Amino acid sequence: MPLDPASTEIGFFRSSESRDSKYDPAAIGLAFSGGGYRASLFHAGSIIRLNELGILSKASRIASVSGGSITTGILAMNWDKIDWNGKSEGVATHDDMTEHFIRPLMDATSRSIDVGVSILGFVPGISGGNQLARTYDKHIFHDAKLNSITSSRRFLFCAANLQTGGLVRFTKEYVADWKAFFSTTQTIKLSEAVAASSGFPPFLAPLRLDLSGETVNAPAGAIYDNEALRRKPVLVDGGVYDNIGLEPIWKRCGILIASNAGSNNPAKVSQFRLGMMLRVVNTFLDVSVNWRERMLVNMFRNQLADGLKERNGAFWTIQTPTKYLAWDGFKASPAQLKQAAAMATRLKKFPMDDQRAVVLAGYSYADGTIRKYLMPEAPAPDKAPLLP
Numbered sequence: 001m002p003l004d005p006a007s008t009e010i011g012f013f014r015s016s017e018s019r020d021s022k023y024d025p026a027a028i029g030l031a032f033s034g035g036g037y038r039a040s041l042f043h044a045g046s047i048i049r050l051n052e053l054g055i056l057s058k059a060s061r062i063a064s065v066s067g068g069s070i071t072t073g074i075l076a077m078n079w080d081k082i083d084w085n086g087k088s089e090g091v092a093t094h095d096d097m098t099e100h101f102i103r104p105l106m107d108a109t110s111r112s113i114d115v116g117v118s119i120l121g122f123v124p125g126i127s128g129g130n131q132l133a134r135t136y137d138k139h140i141f142h143d144a145k146l147n148s149i150t151s152s153r154r155f156l157f158c159a160a161n162l163q164t165g166g167l168v169r170f171t172k173e174y175v176a177d178w179k180a181f182f183s184t185t186q187t188i189k190l191s192e193a194v195a196a197s198s199g200f201p202p203f204l205a206p207l208r209l210d211l212s213g214e215t216v217n218a219p220a221g222a223i224y225d226n227e228a229l230r231r232k233p234v235l236v237d238g239g240v241y242d243n244i245g246l247e248p249i250w251k252r253c254g255i256l257i258a259s260n261a262g263s264n265n266p267a268k269v270s271q272f273r274l275g276m277m278l279r280v281v282n283t284f285l286d287v288s289v290n291w292r293e294r295m296l297v298n299m300f301r302n303q304l305a306d307g308l309k310e311r312n313g314a315f316w317t318i319q320t321p322t323k324y325l326a327w328d329g330f331k332a333s334p335a336q337l338k339q340a341a342a343m344a345t346r347l348k349k350f351p352m353d354d355q356r357a358v359v360l361a362g363y364s365y366a367d368g369t370i371r372k373y374l375m376p377e378a379p380a381p382d383k384a385p386l387l388p
Contacts, residue, residue, distance in 0.1 A: 029249025034066025039261035045362025118203035129207025133195035158238035256313035325368030329380025
C-alpha cells in the first residue's frame with residue numbers, strides 16, 4: 001500500500017525549504033540506531049516489515065549508527081542482488097530477502113568479537129577501531145569497498161570525529177565532516193565505514209582513517225582549514241554524536257521513519273563513587289538521544305497555522321509501550337518483547353532463541369507503529385516471518 005504523497009506536505013519548513021532542491025517533502029528517510037548486535041537484529045526485523053509494506057524500496061536515504069550500521073552495511077552490499085519486484089511492485093520476496101540479507105546478518109551476529117577486539121586494542125600500536133574493521137572485513141564484508149555498494153539510494157554510515165566533534169558521514173561517493181574535510185572513497189573499505197560507526201569507546205575505538213590515497217579538501221563553510229585534520233581523522237561510534245542517526249535524513253526528507261534499539265540509563269539508587277564518571281558520560285549520551293526523540297515526535301505532532309505537519313513518519317523503540325500501537329495480527333509475545341529489551345548491547349554471540357526474539361520484536365514494533373500512525377489502511381501481518 002503506497003504512501004499518499006499528498007499527505008507529505010509540511011508547514012513550518014515549507015516556505016524556506018521549497019527553494020532548496022536538496023529537500024523533498026515526498027522523500028522517505030530511514031534511520032537505524034546503535035545498540036550492538038541487539039540493534040542489528042532488531043532493525044533486521046524492522047526491515048523485513050518495511051519491505052512487506054513496500055516502504056523499504058522507496059526510501060531515498062538510509063542512515064545508520066553503530067549496531068544499525070552492521071545491518072545496513074549488509075543490506076547496502078547486497079541491495080543490487082535483490083529483485084525488488086519479486087513479490088509485487090517494490091516488494092522483494094521473502095526468499096530473496098533471506099538469501100541476501102537475513103541469513104548473512106544472522107551469520108554475522110552469531111560471532112562474538114567485542115572481547116577479542118578489546119584485548120588486541122590494548123596492544124601498543126594497535127587501535128581497537130582498526131582491529132574491529134579488520135574483523136568485520138574478514139567475517140562479514142570480505143574486502144568490499146565502500147564505493148562498491150548500491151548507487152540506487154544513499155546509504156549513510158555515521159561516525160563521530162574526536163578531533164573536531166563533528167558528525168562524519170560515509171557514503172558511496174564521499175566521506176565528510178562538514179567542519180573539516182571532504183574525501184573521495186577510492187581506497188576505503190565498507191568494513192572501515194561500519195567499524196568507524198560502531199566502534200564504541202574506549203575498547204572498540206578509535207578508528208584512525210587513512211586518507212593518504214584519497215583526494216581530500218576542506219568543504220565550503222568548514223570551520224577548520226587544517227591539513228592535519230584531513231590526514232588521518234580519529235573516529236569513534238556515531239552514537240557519541242547521534243545514536244538514532246536522524247541528522248542525515250531529517251533535513252532532506254519529508255517522511256522520517258526511525259527505529260531505536262538503544263537503551264537509556266536505568267534508574268540506579270547509588271552514590272556512584274567509582275562509577276560516577278561513567279554514569280555522567282552515559283547521562284550526556286541519553287540527553288542527546290532523548291532530545292532527538294522529542295524533536296522527532298513533536299515534528300510528527302505539530303500542526304501549524306496552515307494545518308499541515310512539519311514532518312510525517314513513524315518512530316519506535318525497543319521499549320515502546322504496546323498500548324500506543326496497532327497491535328492486531330501477528331505480534332511477538334510479551335515474553336519475547338521482554339527478552340529482546342533485556343539483551344545486552346554488545347557484539348557477542350547470543351542464544352538463537354534470543355536472536356529470534358529480538359528480530360520478531362523489531363518486526364512487531366515496526367508494524368504496530370507504521371500501521372497506527374503512517375499507513376492505517378495497511379493489512380496486519382497474519383503470521384510470523386520465517387527466519388533461517
